[in-house]
Amino acid sequence: MDSFEGTAVEACRVAGEYLVSEFERESLDADYGPDDVKAVADRGSERRILDILAAAYPDHGVFAEESGKRVGESEYRWVVDPLDGTNNFCSGIPYFGTAVALLRGNEPILSVIHDPLHDDTYIAKRGDGATLNGEPIRAKSTVSSDHATIAFVIGIDVLRDEELNARGDELESNLSGYGKRVWRSWAPILDWGLLARGKLEAVVCFHPDDVEQHAGWLLAEESGARLANEGDLFVATASDELSGELKSLF
The missing domain is CATH 3.40.190.80 (D-Maltodextrin-Binding Protein; domain 2)
Incomplete structure (x- = not known):
């Protein structure tokens, strides 16, 4: 699990650095459909994530937003969202991120979510709790x-x-x-x-x-x-x- 976590964190951070650089220079080329938008940055981010995952675990399966499904020989499968918030990204709204989940069979066992503009990384491992930048977090609110x-x-x-x-x-x-x-x-x-x-x-x-x-x-x-x-x-x-x-x- 430590190896899986480290690889997923690295993939999200590399993709996040790329997204921030594109966002800051307003590189917002995209294809606009009637109900969705696909930015060039979606594909650039996904390529960086998949390169890291494939180098570390070439036998794992992958399901990625842009490139779809790749069947692997292992019981493990990565689910990749390279740019969540594409509409925000293309509109100049600073609220977007990347996410990678690892499934064993059909059960998610690892989640990494990265907010690149704030350099915040959320990690959850099944049975081991959740953290933000290495510190434990709890979904607890006292707001009525x-x-x-x-x-x-x-x-x-x-x-x-x-x-x-x-x-x-x-x-x-x-x-x-x-x-x-x-x-x-x-x-x-x-x-x-x-x-x-x-x-x-x-x-x-x-x-x-x-x-x-x-x-x-x-x-x-x-x-x-x-x-x-x-x-x-x-x-x-x-x-x-x-x-x-x-x-x-x-």
Whole structure:
């Protein structure tokens, strides 16, 4: 696990340094679709991550956002989100990051999330807790539920399906009845980091994308968040009070 962790941290940091350099010189070339945007920086970041992973573990499988699936000979598989928050990145909004999760079989056992603009690195290992820059963190908030900030996350599939989109709108409307603010950041991996350190009160995901969900859910679990899941709806909270209230979503 130490070797896996070190490799994942290195990959995220190298990619993060590249992203910061591109962001600061406003290198924002991208392909804009009706419901998504793909920056040149997405591919550049992913290439740097995959080069490091392949050099260290050539027999491992990989599922990466840009290049898709590569089957390996090992039981291990890396899930890579090279630039979460591409819309923010291309709009000059300083809220984006990189994430790598390692699965053994179908179970996430390692999560590394890197916020390159703040040089913050979150790490979660199954059964071993969660850390921020090497210090233990806990998903614990004393903010009352009526003052809570709730991050709401939808996957790209929701935007492309009329029925799912309607259900997403319904969920967001229901969430507005709880807390102070429903937050859509378009960089879920950083939302997971804020939850894990007690800065957000909840993260609610509907049909989330795999490349970000594996890393985020394990970080929430290992930081002690209260978790609930039914189908493609996932709820994680930093307080018992809000956890009880959000059960009505299921």
